Amino acid sequence: MSGAGLSARSWGTAPGGAEITLYTLKCGDVRASVMNYGGVLVGLWAPDRRGRVQDITLGYDEAAPYLSRATSAYFGALIGRCANRVARGQLTLDGQTHQLEVNNGPHSLHGGEAGFDQRLWTAEPDPGTDRPALRLRYVSPDGEGGYPGTLSVSVTYSLSADGLNLLYRAETDAPTVVNLTNHAYWNLSGDAARDVLGHEVRVNASDFTPIDDTLIPTGELRPVAGTAFDFRTPRVLGEALRAFADDSQLRFAGGYDHNFVLSGPAGNWKGAAEVYDPVSGRVLTVHTTEPGMQLYSGNFLDGSLIGKGGRRYARHWALCLETQHFPDSPHQPSFPSVRLDPGERFESHTRYGFSVR
Structure with missing residues (x-):
């Protein structure tokens, strides 16, 4: 073909x-x-x-x-x-x-x-x-x-x-x-040269869905203001993880593994996120019609997986930006229906x- x-x-x-x-x-x-x-x-x-x-x-x-x-x-x-x-x-x-x-x-x-x-x-x-x-x-x-x-x-x-x-x-x-x-x-360094802790992250969300200790949403929509989840202005990922190391939400997941409630009506085209690597200069933007986006900071990568070019993928070696409906929506009637x-x-x-x- x-x-x-x-x-x-x-x-x-x-x-x-x-x-x-x-x-x-x-x-x-x-x-x-x-x-x-x-x-x-x-x-x-x-x-x-x-x-x-x-x-x-x-x-x-x-x-x-x-x-x-x-x-x-x-x-x-x-x-x-x-x-x-x-x-x-x-x-x-x-x-x-x-x-x-x-x-x-x-x-x-x-x-x-x-x-x-x-x-x-x-x-x-x-x-x-x-x-x-x-x-x-x-x-x-x-x-x-x-x-x-x-x-x-x-x-x-x-x-x-x-x-x-x-x-x-x-x-x-x-x-x-x-x-x-x-x-x-995603790792904007190019060929996964280093971890993503130096990446700057912005997420267009005023609320997120907090989780319990088994990573299931509680059903609450919690404002991001004043929390580890406030990425409305760009924040260096590693600095956010260090500044809020004692946050129970981050401890539950070992970092970020949370759904953000994207600003704007569900089904409408909207800017969801931007990631910038100051070293390479690369910028990744995300637009979507989905109501949510899961930010995952590669918490479960532990160095045991050897990927492209023999590179060993350690913790925080990438981040995921999963556009989606909210987790566990079938059990949460207040969430957008799946x-x-x-x-x-x-x-x-x-x-x-x-x-x-």
């Missing part, structure tokens, strides 16, 4: 023997690689202020480590059917309780034992755009992971010279829940922009 700015090559074998394909999208100096197993964003190459083009995501140089949750760490993966945590793995719809797969202590995380990140997607060029674009499709059968309804999902990656766009769509034949995101680990019914279409759009200063 090839086209303007889009190429493909074999990249290993999936469980069961199917071929894995790695697709590369290119536009100007920016390049993105995506594989059809897990819909993984394998790499994103962008220039620094000196024009050096380097990879700004964590991951691997081969497919095999992505095929196991023990080593994949969700690097760059598409997440579903319900991103983030669902308390006790229980979902109740129209009076019927469904038991989801429990894989994160007592809870279900990112779709259970084998969510969308561990599935083989079909892929094809998207002819509906004048930029390099790849459309991935997956049909999740009724009962997969414990979720009701057959869910048909498509995710389109499209690339421009200054950004990566993700368009998510889903339809169901029975009432279910849907919360889709991408789990890219329910999807037959005849409805789930649609979500997120853009990661790249620039320098």
Whole structure:
């Protein structure tokens, strides 16, 4: 498969023997690689202020480590059917309780034992755009992971010279829940040269959703003002972690692993976040139609995973900016609903922009 700015090559074998394909999208100096197993964003190459083009995501140089949750760490993966945590793995719809797969202590995380990140997607060029674009499709059968309804999902990656766009769509034949995101680990230093504690972070949110000691939201929307979660003006990530080291919310998660309530109406296009690396000059911006964004500061990276170029990924070696509906929404009636019914279409759009200063 090839086209303007889009190429493909074999990249290993999936469980069961199917071929894995790695697709590369290119536009100007920016390049993105995506594989059809897990819909993984394998790499994103962008220039620094000196024009050096380097990879700004964590991951691997081969497919095999992505095929196991023990080593994949969700690097760059598409997440579903319900991103983030669902308390006790229980979902109740129209009076019927469904038991989801429990894989994160007592809870279900990112779709259970084998969510969308561990599935083989079909892929094809998207002819509906004048930029390099790849459309991935997956049909999740009724009962997969414990979720009701057959869910048909498509995710389109499209690339421009200054950004990566993700368009998510889903339809169901029975009432279910849907919360889709991408789990890219960003490190703007280039080729993961150092940790991200020197990155400056801004988040367009006046509230966040505090968690309990098992990382489940309490249901409260708490103002960020005067707390460790006030990123309304840029704050150096490492300085924030040090200044609020005794904050119980940060202790629960070992750092940031929290959902921010983005300012602006849900469903409307909005600026969510900006990250700046003063050393390389790279700037990452996030815009989305989603109501929330999970900021994760790589707390569970412990140096045991050896990624691209033999780089050992230690704690805080990347951060994630997961646009989404709020965690545990099925149990929180005050949160934006993740329910999807037959005849409805789930649609979500997120853009990661790249620039320098």
